[in-house]
Amino acid sequence: MVQGILAAVGLLGSLGLLFGIGLVIAGRFLRVEEDPRIAQVTESLPGANCGACGFSGCSGFARALIAGGAPVEGCRAGGDSTVQKLAAILGRSVGHTARRIARVLCGGDCHSAVQRARYDGVMDCRAADLVAGGPKGCPDGCLGLGSCVEACPFGALAIGPDGLPVVDEQRCTGCGLCELVCPRGVIQVMDAGASYVRCLSTLPGKQVRQVCRSGCIGCLICQRACDREAITVLDNLASIDPARCDGCGKCAEKCPTHCIVITPAPARVEPVRVGSGPA
Amino acid sequence: MKLLLLLISSALVNNIVLVRFLGTCPFLGTSRQMKTAVSMGLATTFVLVGAGVVTWIVDRAVLVPMQLSYLRTLAFILVIAVFVQFVEMVIRKANQALYEAFGIYLALITTNCAVLGLALMASNKAYDLAETAVFGVGTGLGFTLALVLMAGIREELAYTRVPKAFEGTALALTIAGLLSLAFMGFSGMVPI
Numbered sequence: 506m507v508q509g510i511l512a513a514v515g516l517l518g519s520l521g522l523l524f525g526i527g528l529v530i531a532g533r534f535l536r537v538e539e540d541p542r543i544a545q546v547t548e549s550l551p552g553a554n555c556g557a558c559g560f561s562g563c564s565g566f567a568r569a570l571i572a573g574g575a576p577v578e579g580c581r582a583g584g585d586s587t588v589q590k591l592a593a594i595l596g597r598s599v600g601h602t603a604r605r606i607a608r609v610l611c612g613g614d615c616h617s618a619v620q621r622a623r624y625d626g627v628m629d630c631r632a633a634d635l636v637a638g639g640p641k642g643c644p645d646g647c648l649g650l651g652s653c654v655e656a657c658p659f660g661a662l663a664i665g666p667d668g669l670p671v672v673d674e675q676r677c678t679g680c681g682l683c684e685l686v687c688p689r690g691v692i693q694v695m696d697a698g699a700s701y702v703r704c705l706s707t708l709p710g711k712q713v714r715q716v717c718r719s720g721c722i723g724c725l726i727c728q729r730a731c732d733r734e735a736i737t738v739l740d741n742l743a744s745i746d747p748a749r750c751d752g753c754g755k756c757a758e759k760c761p762t763h764c765i766v767i768t769p770a771p772a773r774v775e776p777v778r779v780g781s782g783p784a
Numbered sequence: 785m786k787l788l789l790l791l792i793s794s795a796l797v798n799n800i801v802l803v804r805f806l807g808t809c810p811f812l813g814t815s816r817q818m819k820t821a822v823s824m825g826l827a828t829t830f831v832l833v834g835a836g837v838v839t840w841i842v843d844r845a846v847l848v849p850m851q852l853s854y855l856r857t858l859a860f861i862l863v864i865a866v867f868v869q870f871v872e873m874v875i876r877k878a879n880q881a882l883y884e885a886f887g888i889y890l891a892l893i894t895t896n897c898a899v900l901g902l903a904l905m906a907s908n909k910a911y912d913l914a915e916t917a918v919f920g921v922g923t924g925l926g927f928t929l930a931l932v933l934m935a936g937i938r939e940e941l942a943y944t945r946v947p948k949a950f951e952g953t954a955l956a957l958t959i960a961g962l963l964s965l966a967f968m969g970f971s972g973m974v975p976i
Contacts, residue, residue: 516846517855528869535876
């Protein structure tokens, strides 16, 4: 009995010891020298593993950065502070980078936009867009099914009560994952301080009027109202040059459809629903 | 001929996942995308063959002569854990790209009960070294096949409307059950 126990303990103990020694020796011979900066870089990154940099995770980005295959500004989620830290580790200098956040370039909410059909399929904007261009009257409008909300790893997006996504500016890191999934390109990451036009439609004004009360009708009123020539209307759609715009707000006042947003804008509405369709 | 039969038997007739119900955790966990399913399948096949051979040697060289066969399960767990660690080191040294492609899967295989199951079955059936190796290859192919089938179905299902109660794990388990029933149709074809 005792002999059996001793034999069992002895065998397993010696096997374990033998394997342990073997692994230690193997570890010596098979050790892979790794740049110590990789660990430093990985520590400086936010650790969100969001994949917005194009690599599988933060450690993948760190390795690529050290190997020279990724830019110092590659981590969009980390923002300016991370870029400065990475530049310090790599001994490079970078200028100040502006904070960037996601903006929703559509104002066609459930009150102002026309639905030309009732969509009854998979609750995903990409799937809805495949079905004859989606249920919305405007071919460039937000479908509001929340693919961007699903894609956001930081919980910065939610579908508001009026059926459009709302960006939580505090949480948004400007990683751009929402921008990638939106089939319409309605969400775009831009400088946090830049004013923008909340519409993407290039339809003639009359047609825009037929499908949406908040869309840009290309009337040129904003262009005329701007003293600094910051606004140009091209293809029936106004666009604002952030380099020239001083945020005076004259254009937004005169815009008949109120589709120009001057930033910093007040928070619009509290998000209430996530991932469901327009009411 | 016997080896060929053993190969077919272990891959299809006695499929490790769908007939013997071993290794179901990685089967459900890593079968959402075809790419990960193939990586996991190949990594597991490699470890199955290697661990089968190493455990066979430990069994015949140590356990049987010392009449300590009852320690098989414990000893095999030890051997498999060490073997996977060693393989991880070798791959990392020899081929960094392959190491990164395997990623977390290689470490996960340590806890895959299909590997221990294969080692124990091989010693219970008293296979010789060649048979154990073929048994490992066949089992690995069967595991990969199950994963690839599952991943293919789940990729298609991503754009399908599914009743609320069936979404996610419930549907995965239902599909796994149906696949298993299909594979049960092979039973008795190879008498091994």
